[in-house]
Amino acid sequence: MTHREHKIQSQPVMSIALANRANANLLKRMLGHDFHVQDALADESEEAALGVDLIVADTASLQHYHKKILHLRNRADPITLPVLLVTDSRTQVPPRITAELGHSVDDILRIPTTQAELSARINNLLRLRALSQEQESNRQQLVGVVSALRTLNACDSVVVRAKSEDELLSAICRTIVDEENYDLAWVGFAIDQADKPIQIHTSAGPAAAFLSELKLGWGKDLKGSGTVGQALRTGKTRVVNNIAHEPSLAHIKERARCHGLASAITLPLIFESGLPGCLAIYSRNPGHFGHEECQLLERLADNLVFGLKALRTLRESEHQSAKIHYLAYTDALTGLPNRRHLIHSLDGMLDTANHSDTSGAVLFIDLDRFKLINDALGHEVGDQVLVQVGQRLQSAVRNDDQVIRQGGDEFLVLMNHEPRQGGTSTREQLITNAYALANRIIAHLTEPLTTGNFTHHLGASIGISLYPDHGQNATLLIENADKAMFEAKRQGGDRYLLFSEDLSASRQQRFAMESRLREALDNEEFELYYQPIFELDSCRIVAAEALIRWPQSDGEILMPGSFMPVVEETGMIKPLGDWVLESAARQLKVWHDQGYQLDMAVNVSLNQLHSGCIAESFAALVRPHIDPRWIHLEVTENALMNDPEAIEMILEELHAKGFQLAIDDFGTGYSSLSRLQHLSIQTLKIDRSFISELGKPDSKGAALVSIIQQMAASLNLNTIAEGIETDEQRRFLQTTTEANGWGQGFWLSRAVPAHELELRLKEQHRNLN
Template sequence: MAPAQGQSLSPGFDAGATEFELAAQLYQAIFFHDGPIARDTVRALCCSALASPDGCFVLGDGLAGDAPWAALQIQSRASGTLAAGQPPLGASQPNRLGLDLVFAGRHLGFLGVAARAGGYDGEALRRFADLGALLASMLHARTSHDQRVEALASSEREIRRQSQMLDQIHDSVITMDPQGYITGWNAGAERLFGYAASEVIGRNILLLYADEDESMEGFFNAFLADGSREMKVRRRKKSGEVFWASVSLSVSHDEDGTPSGLIGYVVDISDQQCAEEKLRLHARIFECAGEAIMVADAGERIVSVNQALCDITGFAERELLGCTPALMNLGSGGARWDEIRRALDAQGYWSGELQPLRKDGAAYPAWVSVSLVRNTADAPSHYCFVFADISARKEAEEQIYRLAYFDPLTGLPNRSLLFSLLAQAITEAHRKHEHGALLFVDLNRFKHINDSFGHTPADALLAEVARRLTRSLRKEDVVSRLGGDEFVIALFDINRREDAAIVARKLLAVLAEPFFVEQHEVLLSASIGISIFPEDGRDAETLIRNADVAMYRAKQTGSSSYLYYSREMNLRSLERLKLEGSLRHALDRGEFRLHYQPQVDLASGRITGAEALLRWEMPGHGMVPPAQFIPVAEETGLIVPIGEWVVDAACRQLRAWLDAGQAPVKIAVNLSPRQFSQNLPRTVLGILRAHDIPAELLEVEITESMLMHNADSVVAMMQEFAAAGVSMSLDDFGTGYSSLSYLKRFPINTLKIDQSFVRGIPRDANDSAIATAIIGMAKALNLKVIAEGVETAEQQDFLKSAGCDEMQGYRFSKPLPADPFAALLCASNG
């Protein structure tokens, strides 16, 4: 066992010790636990091996101890290496031995032994020389070992120093072998990726890749092929987060210069990538923006424009760069630019509408925003102009305004604009204690023109009416079209109430002049209602409503006229609205009744039939006169379901009489023009079939006005009735535009002389002549004639003598409910 460090090796050797034992002891002394050489032990071993009482062992060139050892050293160096059998060195001390320890030409130390009794023989000299050679080789080995240890320690210190330096680098540094396995991982890499060095060293770099299609081989090949030392790639952190990284690579080489691995320098460039992407995006937005963008420097010189600006203005980019915005009337002088500059100085921003110039000099409306850009020193550096051509938008706004406030057909103000103007005028009139008037104009019988000529010619006629009305008024007056054939005229300033009547008469005269529609002369008339403000209303709604009421009353006179509004008119209008409301529910509530007025044969005096007349018994009001509710039913369209009820009720009553054994009698029902539609014949014939009534027991009455419109469709329907056996009578003949062509074209069985002609006979010669003519014409056409409204014996005798077939009226009987009529029928026809 080797002695502990610092312990002297007991020189328990003698000259007879074996060479192996001596070498082992010397090795132990020289390579003692990698510590310093135990020089005293070596010296003692050498002295024991030569049985010398003392000796000297020195490392390197220096000598320790007294001068004699130095002298001995010099002698030894002077005489060269000892050889076996040489005489002792030195004349004064022949018994001392000294030897330089040299190996491979390198001086490693000195060994010397003192004199001993009897001196040193040849064997001792040989042994001393071998001992020196052994020490020299061991010292060489120890020196080489120490050098390698020192080199290794120095390398380890350098590695530690480099590792410390790498850890001080904020960014990540990763080293890899040629196969991509991680060999180095600094603190920056740990911070960036979240992996500790112990988690990644020895693992492949693919651990950090984010894209599955990216291979390590491809990455390295790209690096080696392109010579690129920097690449942008996507990497994945331990948390799973993917980020953009800049990877810079360099190749490491071994001692022979062969590539031994790669050193990667990885930087997170996510923020930089986002910033670059944002810059690219901004650049694309700048170039692709639909709005024009222009940037000028602090000296108001244009430095950048986008394509939209060139498209809008017609200027090429090269024509604008270096110029001032004044080239396009966007700045650099002028009162407006001074205003813009003040806003920019105060708040850094201005926006508003300007009139820039195109390259051809044409101005156009543009909405312009100007921003002042300041540098880091807060000094103005650039002006940014953003503007859009709003010509189309302005045109669209004008179009929307026209559609919103003007009638598209006539170009006149519509209801919305009229209400707005009226509100302002009423306020102004109230403040100044002035008066104004509203004239509600409605064209009479315009629907007939629309039906006769069609919508397009009728619209052209309305446009001409608008032009005539406008030309007839002052510039300050307003003509408005509410819709259809209704116009409202506002006279904002009149001196007297009577002035409105003067204007109304003027307008009626202008409208009475002939119009021409498709080269046909057309005569129009109108009804005008007048309301005065502020007396008749203090808001537009009330004034128009009251003028409408007055117009309706004027229309009821049946001629071209005008009327002022009065409170009584409004009361009547309210009564009419109440009547309309009750009428809408009368059918559901079963408030209608049928009365039957007998039709009597003038020759025999027997009842041949009856006209079914509608009666309305309103709860709490009693019987409502037909003259009151029939026009309301016509206007509201309620006459259609009411008329269908009349036909059904008449057929139901006929069925009841027939079932009771009553002799068959023909019942006539009136049809309104509003009821005439393609479904009318099917509806009526369906009711007949439902009640099993023979078609010849039903007669439908129509008026002349019905024949004037849509004659072809009316003929078709009447022929359908005739084919089914339903007879037709023409009511109120002679009161309208009587035409013999009607009697020729339509399958009519009976003419009814209107009571307006019967009332004057026989005293009135004209009425008597008209009645006689109608009877004669009917007879010539093989038509039956019935006279309405016969009340006196004289009327009855005249009609009988003139050849009239039948009569109805109070002379014989007033209209009766079903049961009294049935009783009268039985008594009459006994």
């Protein structure tokens, strides 16, 4: 009988070794069927004797098997393997045999004897064995509990010290194996996939190879039928005291045997949210996991879950903090650092102890002509353009420089200046490097750019400030670079400019002008003056051009050239332009009511044409006072060159509302003659620069004016000659104009207030009548 087979027997196993067969048979009959009897001492296989609960021997057998009996008793220690010595009552027991009591023999029975005495002696010896077994079991459980407590304390320390989930899980598995001398510990987590696999995260122990290519699952298939899958599905601890006898582990028992694994415990790791995991521990000893030890290991698993939750919460908090930091310091559209990042970075650089050795430049970049793209094609296309601009800027700067998006169509570049090897850092070198960088940026940005099925041509105005020369903090440096950029844009754009104190004073004056303009607009301090437009032959006033003026408190009257650029830049052009158009229409109605059937010319800026709903909003301003057909809207030739297709559509819509349309300053731009024939215009205003050349020796002005007039006539367009200052000029124009042309200029009248023009109209009316 094998040791395994003995373990499933329900009767005590007794080995009888009596030289006298009659005595042996008598003993068997007296015992009946209460014992399983075998001759284990005579069997050469030691395994056959491992399952014996009691040995019965006589003097002869004791002497013959003395060494084997001592070996088996020592092998069973600390569990008692009792030996009962049977002697004949008629013979004297030798002293040397009596001396074996407590050594190789536990009791002596003299025969013949009664069945009651025999049973009592045997039961006492079996009770002695049972007590020793219980004592050993208690000792082992105590050792397991103490070891588990030690492991629990060591693992608690790991939970407290771990800085990451990977570190915690690896240290837990190593600690369990090192402290408890287990053969394997591993941690795995359920994966939310169709086949419901379990992914082993980390493992430790001499039997770690057991996990190689092992497929575990938490579904109800073969992979999930084992104790690990059951623990994850039910959330309850699963203990296997003998893997070889566990039916649900039949598919891996041979694998476990090869790696010396006999028992196991699977502890589920349950989280409030997310999929569960498990902690699995294996031992080479069957029945290793006692009740108290399992309770302590469950506490360890609970503490591990607590530690994992804490680390995951910390990780999520750090992730959120990093995300908040990213959002706070990064531009959402382009992914570039934002202004806040630049301020933080540059201020930190300037605050260092060696800031006197720190030098560099801030480049403030504003895109030229971007607003046209944004207004005509929409913000989605505009955003795509800005992303490409950010990429081009990054390709233009050096690795040590930073590209920042300020906002809108404004970007910043922080240029860190480092002198060449062995050289000295001078202001001249710094300026030279900043200029070179600005040139590269302008070159990159002026290359054609394609988005939204359109090819766009941008430019850039760049202002440069130097640190620490132009400021000891980032905000001031950005502000000064902005001032330089503003002046570069005012000078026409597509250029760079270095900040100076003169620019600062000019910028302050400009801000003061802006503040005063807003106040004047709110208080309606502006006035309209009107310059007469007359027939060249009769000199009769047939129209007037409305021109804005800004009266000052000291009596000075400011002309448009001194304040309109600021109006355009600050976005006040729409409300001010609306006021001009409505005021001109209102005044024209007054004159019509007085019997003066004049037309009215009103200048329209490019920014007004890109403000949305132009045609309908213009008509809504005019209709309450006068029919739009009496209003001539004048657009400069240069305005037609900016996004000509969009402008052509706007002009067509305006004409559809009844407005007359004129091209102002014609001849100074580069408008396409082929496009000119498709524009919804009725009048060309010949620029004063051509008129001023009339009558001068060797001047080509007369020929050019004549060409313009002939072209206009062939296109069925009217002409108005601007800037007529002499009667000689008027007469020349009269002779070259095929139809009855119009003119305006100081020869007849400068722009005057409405009441003064009314006097001229009255006088003209009297003369005609």
